[in-house]
Amino acid sequence: MDRGGRDERHQGDRDRVRGHGRGAGGGGRRPSCRWRRRCRAGSRADRVPGGLDGGRRRQDRRHQGRPGDHRPWLEGSEGPGRPGAQAGQARRQPRRGRGRAEETERRRRLRRNQIARYLVAAPGPVLAPVPTELEACLKEGKRGFWLDIEKPDDQDFALLEKTFKFHPLTLEDVRHQNQRPKADEYPGYVFLVLFTAELKAKHLLVREHHLYLSNQYLVSVHNEPSDPLNRLRERIAANPDMTHRKLAFLFYLVVDQLVDALFPVLDRLNELTDQVEDQILIKPDTATLSELAVLKRKIVSLRKFLGSQRDVFQRLTTMTIAEPSDQSAMAADFPREMSIYYRDVYDHLVRHSETVDSLRDLLSTAMDVYLSTVSNRLNLRITRLTVFATLFLPLTFFTGFxxxxxxxxxxxxxxxxxxxxxxxxxxxxxxxxxxxxxxxxxx
Missing domain, CATH: 1.10.287 (Helix Hairpins)
Known part of the structure; x- marks a missing residue:
C-alpha cells in the first residue's frame, strides 16, 4: 500500500471517530479508548519507523508485561516489528530498573513500618506470630521496634528469657514488682524501672513500668493498664511517620509520656489542697482532717519515687550502653545523642519534685492551721464555760449563806x-x- 492510500484510510478512520463521538447534533458519547488509540496510531504512522506496524509496536510495548497479554510477538515468537520492539525495550530498560529499585525500597519501608506498628499496637500478652517477627528483627540488627507487654504471663516471661536473653535478676524484678526507680546497665541493654501515677475518683494509683532499652529494641512491661502508653500508641497510629525516627527518640516519647502524665495529677492535688485549706478556715471538722491526712499520704507516695526517678534521668544524660563483642558494629552511645531530650524530661521531674515539696509544705501548714483553729475554738469554748460558771459563783454564795x-x-x-x-x-x-x-x- 502506498503512502497516499494509507493517508486516505487514516483520514477515514478519523472521520468515523469524529462522527461516532459527536453524532448528528454535535453531541454524544466519547469515542472508546480503542478508537482513540487507533486514531493516534494512524496519525503517527508517518512519523514512526516502519509505518502503521511501527505504531502498533509502540502500543504493544506499552502493554508488554501486563497480565493477560498473549500476543505472540510479546511471548518470544517471531512477529512483525520484533527488532523495533527490542529496541524500545532497550530504551525503556533504565526507567524500569529505577522503578524496580524504588518498588523494592518502598516494600522494605512498608515491611518495616508494618512490623513496628504491629508491635507497638499489640496490647495484652504477646501473640503467637510475634516471636518469629522478633527473632527476624533481632537477627537483622538494622531496624528497631517497641514491644509493649501488659499483664505478662509465663509465656511472655519465656519470650523475654529465651528470645531476648534478659538477665534473670531483671526478670525477677519484673515478676515481683515493688521496686525502686533505677537504671542498671547490662551487656547490650539498660534495664530501667520507672513510675507514674494516675488519679481516679480521688484515688492515687501508682503504676510501675519496667523498660529494656537497647540499640535494637525497646521492651516495656507493666502489670496494669497504662493510660500514658495507650495515648502514645494512639499518637503513633495517627502519625505513622513517627516510626521512621530513631529508637532513642521513641524511648524519649515513652518516658516523656510517663513523666508528663503527672502534670494533671499534681494539678488536681493542688486544687484539692486549696479546697481543704478553705474548709479549714470556714468549718474545721474531723472530715476535713481526714481529707487532709489522705492528701498528705498521696503527696508522700509521689515523693517516694520522684526523687529517685529524677536521679535516674540525671544519670541517663551521660550513660552509654555497653555492647557485647558480637554486636560491636552497632552504635553504642545513642542515648548520648538524645541527652538534650533527657534533660527536658529531667527538668519536668525537677518541676514535679518542687511541686510535690510545695504541696507537702502547704499541707503541713494547713495541718498547723487546723490544729491552731481547733485549739482556739476549744479555748473559746472553755472561756465561755468558765464565764458562765463564774456568773453563778456569787449567786451560789448568797443562796447558801x-x-x-x-x-x-x-x-x-x-x-x-x-x-x-x-x-x-x-x-x-x-x-x-x-x-x-x-x-x-x-x-
Missing part, C-alpha cells in the same frame, strides 16, 4: 420584800460581772 437554818436568820427574815431584795442583789451582781467580762474581752 442566807439559806442556813439558824434561828438568828430564820426569825429575822420574815417580810415579803426580803425575798425580792435578795433577787435584786443577785441580778445586780450578775449584771456587774457581765459588764466587767465584756470590757476585758473575755466574752
Amino acid at each position: 442566807f439559806g442556813m437554818n439558824f434561828g438568828a436568820l430564820v426569825g429575822r427574815i420574815t417580810a415579803p420584800w426580803h425575798f425580792w431584795l435578795a433577787v435584786a442583789i443577785m441580778l445586780a451582781t450578775t449584771a456587774g460581772q457581765l459588764i466587767y467580762y465584756r470590757r476585758r474581752g473575755w466574752i
Whole structure:
C-alpha cells in the first residue's frame, strides 16, 4: 500500500471517530479508548519507523508485561516489528530498573513500618506470630521496634528469657514488682524501672513500668493498664511517620509520656489542697482532717519515687550502653545523642519534685492551721464555760449563806420584800460581772 492510500484510510478512520463521538447534533458519547488509540496510531504512522506496524509496536510495548497479554510477538515468537520492539525495550530498560529499585525500597519501608506498628499496637500478652517477627528483627540488627507487654504471663516471661536473653535478676524484678526507680546497665541493654501515677475518683494509683532499652529494641512491661502508653500508641497510629525516627527518640516519647502524665495529677492535688485549706478556715471538722491526712499520704507516695526517678534521668544524660563483642558494629552511645531530650524530661521531674515539696509544705501548714483553729475554738469554748460558771459563783454564795437554818436568820427574815431584795442583789451582781467580762474581752 502506498503512502497516499494509507493517508486516505487514516483520514477515514478519523472521520468515523469524529462522527461516532459527536453524532448528528454535535453531541454524544466519547469515542472508546480503542478508537482513540487507533486514531493516534494512524496519525503517527508517518512519523514512526516502519509505518502503521511501527505504531502498533509502540502500543504493544506499552502493554508488554501486563497480565493477560498473549500476543505472540510479546511471548518470544517471531512477529512483525520484533527488532523495533527490542529496541524500545532497550530504551525503556533504565526507567524500569529505577522503578524496580524504588518498588523494592518502598516494600522494605512498608515491611518495616508494618512490623513496628504491629508491635507497638499489640496490647495484652504477646501473640503467637510475634516471636518469629522478633527473632527476624533481632537477627537483622538494622531496624528497631517497641514491644509493649501488659499483664505478662509465663509465656511472655519465656519470650523475654529465651528470645531476648534478659538477665534473670531483671526478670525477677519484673515478676515481683515493688521496686525502686533505677537504671542498671547490662551487656547490650539498660534495664530501667520507672513510675507514674494516675488519679481516679480521688484515688492515687501508682503504676510501675519496667523498660529494656537497647540499640535494637525497646521492651516495656507493666502489670496494669497504662493510660500514658495507650495515648502514645494512639499518637503513633495517627502519625505513622513517627516510626521512621530513631529508637532513642521513641524511648524519649515513652518516658516523656510517663513523666508528663503527672502534670494533671499534681494539678488536681493542688486544687484539692486549696479546697481543704478553705474548709479549714470556714468549718474545721474531723472530715476535713481526714481529707487532709489522705492528701498528705498521696503527696508522700509521689515523693517516694520522684526523687529517685529524677536521679535516674540525671544519670541517663551521660550513660552509654555497653555492647557485647558480637554486636560491636552497632552504635553504642545513642542515648548520648538524645541527652538534650533527657534533660527536658529531667527538668519536668525537677518541676514535679518542687511541686510535690510545695504541696507537702502547704499541707503541713494547713495541718498547723487546723490544729491552731481547733485549739482556739476549744479555748473559746472553755472561756465561755468558765464565764458562765463564774456568773453563778456569787449567786451560789448568797443562796447558801442566807439559806442556813439558824434561828438568828430564820426569825429575822420574815417580810415579803426580803425575798425580792435578795433577787435584786443577785441580778445586780450578775449584771456587774457581765459588764466587767465584756470590757476585758473575755466574752
